[in-house]
Amino acid sequence: MGLMSGLRHALRIDNWSTLNYKPLFSSPVTGMPERRAFPEAARPWVPAEDERRLAAYKLYSAYDHNQAGELAEIRDGAAARERREYGDPSMFVDTLVSHVLGREQSITVPGAEHAGQDGQDPGDATEAEMAARVQELLQEWADEELLPMRLLQAERKAVCLGDGVIHLWWDAEKQRPRITTYDPGFYFPVIGEDSDGTDFPTRVHFAWELPEDQKRGLPARLRRITYELDWIRPATASGVDRAGRPVRAPVLSEPADDEPPSPVLGRGDQVDSTGAITRIYPWSDTPSYRTVYLTDGIWLLEDLTGDVDVDSLPLDKAHFNTNGQGEVLDHLDIYQDFISVIHMPNTVPEAGEHWGQSSLAKPLQVFDEMAATDTDSARASGTTGLPMIAISGVSDHRQQFNVGPGALFTLGENGRMTAVDTSSALRELREHGHDLGDRAANVARLPAVALGTMDPSKVPSGYALELSLGPLDSNISGMRLARDHADRLIPKFVQRLFLAGQHPDWAGLKVMPAKISRGPYTPTDKAAVLDQVTTAYAAHVISLETAIRMLQDAGWPIEDAQQEIEQIQARSFEAARQLADATGDTQLVANYLGVNITPRETAPPTPQLPGLPSDATTTDPALEDQKGSGGNVS
Structure with a gap:
């Protein structure tokens, strides 16, 4: 600053x-x-x-x-x-949100497309099978948790306000990770002075005021939810203090042999040689010294006196909430070494900056000019639809005049009536409004074709259309780059939370690199893409897996790439014949076609030459003489 x-x-x-x-x-x-x-x-x-x-x-x-x-x-x-x-800023926001999200969103795990392929090393095959299983489970979670809708909520906040916030947490009742979108106005990260803004904070607050509830007799309050990454400490349990407030207190062992009680370690915790407490999490083989503590408290606003802020609220005046299991949320150890809060900036933050910038920031003054022009146009349209009339030479000055259809005006000698035409001013205002709309679109890097204001019949060619989308391409590329870390962290955190919750479907699995893939946002010529894919695959310059992925990106209705490949191969009999001629391996051909082939157990019968007895052999001297003299055997 x-x-x-x-x-x-x-x-x-x-x-x-x-x-x-x-x-x-x-x-x-x-x-x-x-x-x-x-x-x-x-x-x-x-x-x-x-x-x-x-x-x-x-x-x-x-x-x-x-x-x-x-x-x-x-x-x-x-x-x-x-x-x-008239909603121009909202239209810009909705357009950018739809483009940055793409037409569809899916979770992909690299290597899942190779599951079930032959010719792989056993280790690679096992890794591919695990990747395919993880991808399947993540996609099921995304369907149950309505991931596209949650992303849409976060994206609208990010595009409009400049920042979006997503929180992932384990729901013991539903037995799956849940995803919550927060308004960034509730988000207060504690950023250290030595941080360059890109480091993830070790303490995050969500805070908002609760208004006074006169029916329930509740005064105005402040609620704060805190996630803090700190050193692992001994176990605690729910209890109450002397004032009757629910708090957490250390768990002490039973005294023995005149020894004082000592703190009890949490489940799975150990003390290393330095006296520090360590823990091994399901997603890592390396002992960790850190865990996340959850605090959820409510303060009366009247108790917040003196020099305090959201990070220094007096804990002795807080009333701590409890979760569904009855645990008091006062520095509750949630047994994870990462804060599952994801900050999603709208733009790539500047060096040393943590926050993004709203897409409305740059064209905001143009929107003010558009509103002023629309206001003037509304006033001018009133005088154009009901014009101002000047009347002179009235014979009776007490006569009242009402302008309308069928009205009759009695004028004196040399009397006349003049209408003031303001339509030219209205026309100029409307043209000025269109110019301002184009100016705002240029500043926001939203071409007319992206806003839907261009007549498709006026586009000379597809190449010209692609060139006009150049500013939008660079804009969306930068916005998606700012969201790349969120697209990777969401499936990563989901896997970790499933492992921490010990869900039976995830037994034996490990955290795999995954990413939320965003679909195309521009109109795609499916016929042109199909022609490119067909030509490249026939020329053996791309694999079938790449061809299917290109068709998916173009919007072809292919849900499962591996299943589509198996269906294609099951009908590729000519390719199967070539595979059999090249390898001679019947089992390999069966795996390729996805069918069971039973090889023949008996040897084929010996061919019989015509005119010879069944026990005749080619070693007959007469036959040998005929073959030697070039005669034919008949």
Whole structure:
């Protein structure tokens, strides 16, 4: 963050400085948001460095929900309510979300496509079978957990606000990992001073205020959920303190031989030679010294006095919640050495920065100009549809005039009536609005063909269409690069949570490298792709596996690549014949076709030459004489 101080104002340059042109967001004197408009960001428990971030989230949300005028009313008065907002920012957000997600999402495990293939080493075959099994289980989990919908929720937050947050946790009741999407305004990571912004924090808070509930007699409160990666400590159990609050207390052993009780280790924990506690997790063979502690507490806002923030709330005034198993959530050891919270920035963060940038940030001023133009157009359309009339030479000045169909006006001598035509001004305003729409699309790198505003009949060729999508391609590539770590962490964390939960389907499996694959986002010429794949496969420059994958990427209805390959091979009799001629291995041909072939157990009969007895042999001297003299045997 850069700060340049002057006599009358402060210039603040940070991740949200594109909003500084709004006096509501950046005070000319302090550079901070106006607290009347953003009271949530100025709460006493909110860290000072997060105030501008939370205010920016609210401002972007106001544009997304057509409420920018309602927010501006706080400073500009009731006149700001007349602002016309037709949903252009929301349309840009929805378009970018659909493109960055792609038409479909699937979880893939490298090597799964080689399962069941012949000619592999036993180790490679076992690895391929395990990869295929892990991929199948991950896809089943994605279907049960509605993964595409969860990703859509996170992506809309990321594109609109600049950041998305996903949390994965083990549900003992449903016996599977669950996925939750959080609003980034509830997300408060503790980033160390020595961190460059890309290191994952070792302590993460989710915090939000609970409003006063008069029916239940509950005052305003603050809830905070904390995940902290720390050293493994002795076991604890649920209990109560002297004030009757539920807390966790250390478990002590029974005293023996006049020895004082000692702390008890958790299940599977050991003490090494240095006295530190270690633990081996199911996804690693190396002892770990770390675990994650979960704390879920509620504070009364009236108790939060003094210099405290979300990271320094007084624990002695907290009321800790309990989970479904009755465990008090006061530094509860959840037996995992990773914080399963994934921060998904919308853009690749700048060096030393942790947060992403909203896709609305750059074209936001253009959206303001579009709203002003739409407001002027609405006013001009009123005078065009019901024009202003000037009447002169009225004989009776007490006469009332109502302009409408069939109206009759009585005028005096030399009287006339003139209509003021404002249609030309309306036409100019509309053209200006179209220019601003194109300007916003250019700034956001969304060509007209991506927004659906281009007439398809005006596209000269597919190549011209592909060139027009160039800015969108680079934009989506950068956005998907920022999400690449999340696409890899989600299936990785899911596998670890399944192993930690000791699910029977995952017995004997290990964590495999996996990734969420996002489908294509641009229109694809399936016929052209099919022609390319057919030509390349016939020329033996690509494998059948690659050909099937290319067809999948083009949108062909192929759900399981390996199953599709098996079905193709089961009908490739000519290829099977060539395989039999090349190898002579009947079992190999059977495996290729996916059928059982029973080889013949008896030798084929000896061919009989015509005109010879069945016991005749080619060693007859007469026959040998005839063959030697070139005669024919008949």
